[in-house]
Amino acid sequence: xxxxxxxxxxxxxxxxxxxxxxxxxxxxxxxxxxxxxxxxxxxxxxxxxxxxxxxxxxxxxxxxxxxxxxxxxxxxxxxxxxxxxxxxxxxxxxxxxxxxxxxxxxxxxxxxxxxxxxxxxxxxxxxxxxxxxxxxxxxxxxxxxxxxxxxxxxxxxxxxxxxxxxxxxxxxxxxxxxxxxxxxxxxxxxxxxxxxxxxxxxxxxxxxxxxxxxxxxxxxxxxxxxxxxxxxxxxxxxxxxxxxxxxxxxxxxxxxxxxxxxxxxxxxxxxxxxxxxxxxxxxxxxxxxxxxxxxxxxxxxxxxxxxxxxxxxxxxxxxxxxxxxxxxxxxxxxxxxxxxxxxxxxx
Ligand SMILES: NC(=O)c1ccc[n+]([C@@H]2O[C@H](COP(=O)([O-])OP(=O)(O)OC[C@H]3O[C@@H](n4cnc5c(N)ncnc54)[C@H](OP(=O)(O)O)[C@@H]3O)[C@@H](O)[C@H]2O)c1
Numbered sequence: 001x002x003x004x005x006x007x008x009x010x011x012x013x014x015x016x017x018x019x020x021x022x023x024x025x026x027x028x029x030x031x032x033x034x035x036x037x038x039x040x041x042x043x044x045x046x047x048x049x050x051x052x053x054x055x056x057x058x059x060x061x062x063x064x065x066x067x068x069x070x071x072x073x074x075x076x077x078x079x080x081x082x083x084x085x086x087x088x089x090x091x092x093x094x095x096x097x098x099x100x101x102x103x104x105x106x107x108x109x110x111x112x113x114x115x116x117x118x119x120x121x122x123x124x125x126x127x128x129x130x131x132x133x134x135x136x137x138x139x140x141x142x143x144x145x146x147x148x149x150x151x152x153x154x155x156x157x158x159x160x161x162x163x164x165x166x167x168x169x170x171x172x173x174x175x176x177x178x179x180x181x182x183x184x185x186x187x188x189x190x191x192x193x194x195x196x197x198x199x200x201x202x203x204x205x206x207x208x209x210x211x212x213x214x215x216x217x218x219x220x221x222x223x224x225x226x227x228x229x230x231x232x233x234x235x236x237x238x239x240x241x242x243x244x245x246x247x248x249x250x251x252x253x254x255x256x257x258x259x260x261x262x263x264x265x266x267x268x269x270x271x272x273x274x275x276x277x278x279x280x281x282x283x284x285x286x287x288x289x290x291x292x293x294x295x296x297x298x299x300x301x302x303x304x305x306x307x308x309x310x311x312x313x314x315x316x317x318x319x320x321x322x323x324x325x326x327x328x329x330x331x332x333x334x335x336x337x338x339x340x341x342x343x344x345x346x347x
Contacts (some may be wrong), residue, residue: 160337183308248290
């Protein structure tokens with residue numbers, strides 16, 4: 001059995017993903033110790049309105065879940081009042097921050113402040129919130145390097161699917177020339193529901209009732225979530241230095257049921273396609289979120305519902321396709337889990 005190292009985790013965000021992370025760690029505590037010599041202890045957990053946990057001595061994931069368990073079952077709350085994330089992080093003495101608060105489409109400022117506080121105070125940082133990577137990756141990566149800390153974000157773009165680590169670890173010397181992707185399951189579900197004959201509003205209501213869209217799905221419908229994913233992937237793998245504001249976005253609000261049905265009759269599918277490519281050697285990277293009709297010959301034709309997929313176009317290895325079937329908060333929690341192990345093993 002390897003010697004045990006304890007990592008002190010501050011988790012900001014205890015919603016779908018944060019809670020699944022605690023459940024996953026609770027299930028795998030013994031495995032983490034036996035296989036990796038890693039013991040994870042939660043020293044703080046923060047929410048916006050569901051209380052906070054501050055436990056500088058550290059509690060296990062199972063204990064953290066227990067502490068919140070006697071509150072509401074789906075939206076669990078901690079006994080202490082909620083407090084600002086940076087205060088909680090600094091009071092906890094954490095050596096790793098897990099950022100799992102919602103995306104702020106106006107620049108990701110709050111999550112950026114959380115990451116800055118961690119990296120500036122001797123903590124590594126893991127984020128599944130794509131905002132900081134989409135809006136401010138270069139500066140945060142430089143901050144991490146200056147403080148000899150790590151910044152990891154495997155779950156930020158394709159949940160737990162290893163798009164970043166696969167590219168960096170398994171495709172040595174490859175340059176990413178561009179990518180095409182179907183990155184948003186909410187718009188897949190809406191477009192498919194419209195293909196059944198209803199208009200946009202009816203399809204949206206149907207998808208919301210099934211739990212596949214948020215109460216306010218504007219970020220998905222108007223392309224903001226997709227643009228943030230494009231910027232995050234391009235910033236990390238293409239050194240694009242872009243933000244979601246640089247990405248033109250098609251909205252699916254004005255798509256008619258006739259258009260979706262006509263595509264379907266022709267054996268084609270309407271999809272929100274996310275693209276980026278570099279214009280000329282050393283030129284700028286341009287991204288776009290656009291509605292596209294994909295025929296069966298297109299490698300992304302089968303992406304739909306909660307199946308997401310990306311085509312990575314490289315100089316040395318041609319085109320590599322990665323697909324994820326059934327994107328759920330569990331997969332995103334696994335993205336954090338894999339980052340925690342990568343941190344521990346110095347990968
Ligand atoms: N769900 C997925 O499958 C998925 C996939 C990929 C990436 N992500 C990303 O993962 C992040 C979390 O997603 P989620 O689905 O878990 O969201 P969620 O269910 O809405 O939970 C968000 C959590 O963040 C808390 N929060 C909000 N503002 C906060 C603040 N200022 N300080 C501390 N906590 C704060 C919320 O508090 P309350 O509990 O009080 O509301 C809640 O606990 C998002 O950035 C999302 O884009 C999610």
